[in-house]
Amino acid sequence: MDKVILKNLRFDLVVGLDAWRRWNKPQPVFISLEVQPISNFEAAAAKDDVSLTMDYGKLYKKISAGLALVPQFATVQMLIAQISELVTDYLVLDIDILLPKAILQSRAGVLYRSQFDRSSSDLPAFSLSMTIKEIACDCIIGVNPHERIYKQSLFFDISVPFIGPVTSNADNSEDSEKLHNMAQEVIARVEGSSYLTVEALATAVAQIVTMNYDHTVAKIRVEKPSAIATIEAAAVEITRSRSFFDNKDFWKVKLP
Template sequence: MQAHTVHYWELIQKAGQPHSTIRVRNLQTSLVVGRDAWGREGKAQPVLISASVSLREPFQSASNEDAVTGSTVHYGILSKKILDSCKLFSETSEETTPKTLSDLAREIESGLTREQVASSGLTPAPALLPSSIVKLLEIKIMLPKASLLGEGVSLTDLSLYAHSEEGSGSAEKTYVLTLHNLKIPTLIGVNPNERLSKQLVVATIKIDGIYPPASHFYHVLEEIVVKTIEESSFQTLEALAMHVGERIMKYFVCPICRSGIDPRITISLSKPTAVTFADAPVVEITLETNPGLNPTMKPIRRNAINTPQPLFPLQGRLDEWISSNDVIIESPIGLGP
């Protein structure tokens, strides 16, 4: 069954609150997948894989009998199946196309939800997670060493399954690309002392509903975010967040995310040193890239065909590159480049 793509929050709302969930967190392995912190392909790196399985029915018999029964999922077998899928993924050739995070997510999902092909003449092994048992499956793949200034890059694959006694095709799906906790020095703040020196801003960026192939360009997204923040001098986190969102829409979403649904961009910014007796003040905004929902996107979409994509790696300042390439950011909120 072909999956229908929606946004993460809509999928969670449609699934409803889960009553029975089995999770495996941060299963560790090493794979040649995605890009390293310098944007290079074909490099082995550590991978952390988490899976969350929401069951269609409560695991009543398993709790009553205090045993692993058909009403639940054995987390040991779940872990083994994930690692088996990683092994199959590592054995595939990279000669024609690079191995991406979305490819790995699909390999893991297939290994968990579809019948396993058997040798000739033998009956295929049943799926570990058939749609008759599983309602919602979330697979998160984290690359903790794939970011120069952050705590890692992750891709989350969330699937909501239609009930079926025979097949296991997902009815609805979404992908979320996340840059975790980028630590970037910048001039930010309204107080006189804050205008004298740079301080760290911690940024987490989520692209909800990203077209799977576009998630392979997270190194470009990080460069845009880092250079935009470090070159800025805003007084408020709110203004900085909107400025970052506008740059992402113009230089990442429009040139790279050309297919699929219009993604949503969530930007979370914090200043760890701003409040002495708190961990940090945090500002978070979510921006639509659908022009019908966000007027900011209308001029960006109109100019998209003439908008060049920043080089990677970009030597020098991003704002100077924008100026030299005669790219004008049209901003209805008046923030400017």
């Protein structure tokens, strides 16, 4: 399980829509790699010889040069595919892409986590998930009398998996538009709601993500910073599939 790690390579790249829903606008992109090479580091350690390992300096230069040749990426999936083609001789490759300013209402950006796994003798495995981090919303939430009077701030993380392979020439540019639409709808619906429990609100958000945006499953984390004065935040995290919402409706606007 030896690995070479490059953490937070910073680039300014054109990737999908920017925070203002504009095409062809560069935005900051942070890329982290974890590479499990075909050969472990025993020989390099025994002889103290960099030629017997995966040289992270050369890997960094190869990725930087390769990304500089591509003027724009219609989607993050295309960026991930391009990076995977620049890394060779690995068993497992993990790529994290953070777009810290991709969504206006997100305090921590959008994180894509992908893995290319060649360690099995079967066909290579691929997985990809996306998390919109810390979407800020204000709403009526809570059972205490004072919580029924004033809105309070909540922060949502929305995580969903993607199905299917990625290629460097696949153009799913509509995914960027859907991402913005989903975040905007969640904010609008949450801020117009009034729930007693965070659990019910989180489930309602999962219903929007799965039923309105065709995701098979959604993980929703809701932080409530004002819940208890002496701690940073209380939080609830749920995972719900699309099938869970058959014949159920958790989204109900409730007046205080």
